[in-house]
Amino acid sequence: xxxxxxxxxxxxxxxxxxxxxxxxxxxxxxxxxxxxxxxxxxxxxxxxxxxxxxxxxxxxxxxxxxxxxxxxxxxxxxxxxxxxxxxxxxxxxxxxxxxxxxxxxxxxxxxxxxxxxxxxxxxxxxxxxxxxxxxxxxxxxxxxxxxxxxxxxxxxxxxxxxxxxxxxxxxxxxxxxxxxxxxxxxxxxxxxxxxxxxxxxxxxxxxxxxxxxxxxxxxxxxxxxxxxxxxxxxxxxxxxxxxxxxxxxxxxxxxxxxxxxxxxxxxxxxxxxxxxxxxxxxxxxxxxxxxxxxxxxxxxxxxxxxxxxxxxxxxxxxxxxxxxxxxxxxxxxxxxxxxxxxxxx
Numbered sequence: 032x033x034x035x036x037x038x039x040x041x042x043x044x045x046x047x048x049x050x051x052x053x054x055x056x057x058x059x060x061x062x063x064x065x066x067x068x069x070x071x072x073x074x075x076x077x078x079x080x081x082x083x084x085x086x087x088x089x090x091x092x093x094x095x096x097x098x099x100x101x102x103x104x105x106x107x108x109x110x111x112x113x114x115x116x117x118x119x120x121x122x123x124x125x126x127x128x129x130x131x132x133x134x135x136x137x138x139x140x141x142x143x144x145x146x147x148x149x150x151x152x153x154x155x156x157x158x159x160x161x162x163x164x165x166x167x168x169x170x171x172x173x174x175x176x177x178x179x180x181x182x183x184x185x186x187x188x189x190x191x192x193x194x195x196x197x198x199x200x201x202x203x204x205x206x207x208x209x210x211x212x213x214x215x216x217x218x219x220x221x222x223x224x225x226x227x228x229x230x231x232x233x234x235x236x237x238x239x240x241x242x243x244x245x246x247x248x249x250x251x252x253x254x255x256x257x258x259x260x261x262x263x264x265x266x267x268x269x270x271x272x273x274x275x276x277x278x279x280x281x282x283x284x285x286x287x288x289x290x291x292x293x294x295x296x297x298x299x300x301x302x303x304x305x306x307x308x309x310x311x312x313x314x315x316x317x318x319x320x321x322x323x324x325x326x327x328x329x330x331x332x333x334x335x336x337x338x339x340x341x342x343x344x345x346x347x348x349x350x351x352x353x354x355x356x357x358x359x360x361x362x363x364x365x366x367x368x369x370x371x372x373x374x375x376x
Contacts, residue, residue: 175223
């Protein structure tokens with residue numbers, strides 16, 4: 032089958048028919064409001080669908096419109112995002128909401144370049160908003176779509192190659208069905224998420240495209256997609272201090288740049304520390320410990336690095352002025368603490 036000449040036309044009808052019968056019921060599919068589509072797509076980056084549902088519902092209940100998001104305090108947005116990780120996504124949501132409200136009257140622009148210029152919105156998200164919310168023939172090529180297409184074609188090109196992704200998008204956009212752009216985009220995503228799955232064997236017998244799939248015909252699905260091996264994650268040792276004084280704990284704001292920039296954190300040092308070093312560090316912070324207790328070890332994995340954290344619980348005679356001292360209720364209800372540090376609790 033000559034895929035290039037046929038321009039994927041053959042996949043359209045069976046995909047749409049399959050999606051109509053098998054689409055999952057998800058809260059962001061209740062209506063195609065651009066705000067809801069946009070927030071869901073940003074949340075779904077690097078995060079599983081089942082984990083996003085509760086976050087999405089909570090976010091929409093607190094900030095039901097883009098104007099609500101634009102007007103919200105950053106701390107409120109970060110708290111709603113707490114646990115999803117990649118906090119720059121939340122900050123970019125607020126920045127984009129402000130731009131859309133101030134420059135576009137609260138309505139997302141429909142022009143490709145204008146959408147792409149908004150903070151945190153890349154080509155995939157432009158494709159999602161354009162096709163799902165605006166019904167435009169704009170492809171959204173994510174990992175699910177790349178897995179489906181490379182297996183259909185037995186295509187060995189590196190899926191991280193931007194040129195390759197662009198070529199796939201261009202070929203798909205030639206066959207977008209008029210009046211069903213939203214359904215076509217979502218059907219491709221859904222097939223990759225539910226049938227041509229990322230982990231384990233694909234459910235080929237349930238696939239509407241199996242008759243034209245080369246990887247199915249030749250039993251080569253394990254070879255696709257091809258992705259260049261990532262460099263090994265860098266391991267970083269940390270000593271994390273859970274400093275208590277009465278009913279309060281010490282936290283501090285992170286640096287303005289770097290990993291978890293500008294977020295609250297527990298005081299910590301990027302090294303393993305012996306007892307004498309810990310006592311010296313506490314003295315440097317103008318803290319007098321009543322007790323120092325070695326607590327659990329915690330590991331947290333980011334995309335390119337992993338933290339190995341040894342936690343210490345320290346009861347202090349009095350508070351210092353360097354740190355912010357907050358109640359555990361504040362930590363629970365109002366302060367956004369990254370998952371890496373929540374694990375220490």
